[in-house]
Amino acid sequence: MTEIVITSEITVELIDTMGGDKSVSRAAWVRKDFTPPTPKSTTEGVIGTMMEKRHGTPFEAACFQFHVHAPIKVWREHHRHRIGWSYNEESGRYKTLEPVFYVPPRDRPIIRPEGFKSMNPKFNTILDDGEYEGMVREMKEAYADAYNTYELLLAKGVDRGLARDVLGVGIYSSCITTCNARSLMAFLELRTTEETAKRPSKPLYEIEVVARKYEAFFAERMPVTYAAWVRGGRMAP
Numbered sequence: 523m524t525e526i527v528i529t530s531e532i533t534v535e536l537i538d539t540m541g542g543d544k545s546v547s548r549a550a551w552v553r554k555d556f557t558p559p560t561p562k563s564t565t566e567g568v569i570g571t572m573m574e575k576r577h578g579t580p581f582e583a584a585c586f587q588f589h590v591h592a593p594i595k596v597w598r599e600h601h602r603h604r605i606g607w608s609y610n611e612e613s614g615r616y617k618t619l620e621p622v623f624y625v626p627p628r629d630r631p632i633i634r635p636e637g638f639k640s641m642n643p644k645f646n647t648i649l650d651d652g653e654y655e656g657m658v659r660e661m662k663e664a665y666a667d668a669y670n671t672y673e674l675l676l677a678k679g680v681d682r683g684l685a686r687d688v689l690g691v692g693i694y695s696s697c698i699t700t701c702n703a704r705s706l707m708a709f710l711e712l713r714t715t716e717e718t719a720k721r722p723s724k725p726l727y728e729i730e731v732v733a734r735k736y737e738a739f740f741a742e743r744m745p746v747t748y749a750a751w752v753r754g755g756r757m758a759p
């Protein structure tokens with residue numbers, strides 16, 4: 523029986539980029555080089571105007587590629603973002619899935635409070651260490667049972683694509699995700715929660731972990747676009 527691994531870590535690595543703020547202004551100005559069309563034109567100016575007027579297509583001129591390791595429940599939500607996103611996920615048919623499973627970090631808000639409303643979900647952090655540890659132990663036991671059954675089925679020669687059915691959405695999977703800056707902003711608008719947002723969202727904690735890591739790369743690689751997006755209330759153009 524394989525010993526399973528439990529972790530709260532969700533990783534995002536930036537593996538490639540194409541272009542940046544200047545590619546956006548070049549696309550907006552329709553220039554072959556980066557020369558502004560008038561002496562007064564600037565990348566900051568044109569990006570600010572396009573964000574404000576929701577002239578969105580020039581933001582598709584810059585691309586990001588990430589490697590993300592996250593539980594299946596994150597992928598189930600992430601894959602709903604169809605426009606301007608490409609996904610390549612590790613196969614569960616051609617290889618045996620790694621025994622790596624998600625448990626929440628200690629500070630994750632977990633417990634539904636009295637008067638919980640599903641349309642405005644807010645959770646309390648478990649205050650008691652024993653309660654938290656008990657929950658992690660129960661999750662680990664359930665994961666270990668499921669993975670044990672998976673291995674028993676594989677040992678009987680069952681198709682990997684069928685044996686995996688016994689595993690829940692807490693098992694990890696990796697994807698290469700590729701997107702452009704516009705589709706990234708659309709994702710961040712929906713998958714982060716921020717008081718300053720014009721249309722605040724209430725995403726699942728774990729997909730927000732991914733979103734916040736994407737956001738840090740976005741801010742670093744496209745500071746002008748990022749600043750304009752934040753100024754505009756985090757709304758995708």
Ligand SMILES: Cc1cc2nc3c(=O)[nH]c(=O)nc-3n(C[C@H](O)[C@H](O)[C@H](O)COP(=O)(O)OP(=O)(O)OC[C@H]3O[C@@H](n4cnc5c(N)ncnc54)[C@H](O)[C@@H]3O)c2cc1C
Nearest residue numbers: 599601602603604605606607705708712713723724725726
């Ligand atoms: C807090 C939250 C809760 C959610 N709960 C649920 C749930 O309970 N059940 C559920 O099934 N999903 C749920 N979702 C998923 C949600 O409905 C979307 O599928 C997901 O957020 C992807 O958004 P999107 O369609 O805008 O993204 P994309 O598919 O990337 O689309 C981007 C944009 O392109 C345009 N577009 C894309 N496809 C079309 C089309 N066919 N026709 C016209 N315009 C199009 C729209 O402007 C869209 O906003 C939830 C999402 C959030 C953020």
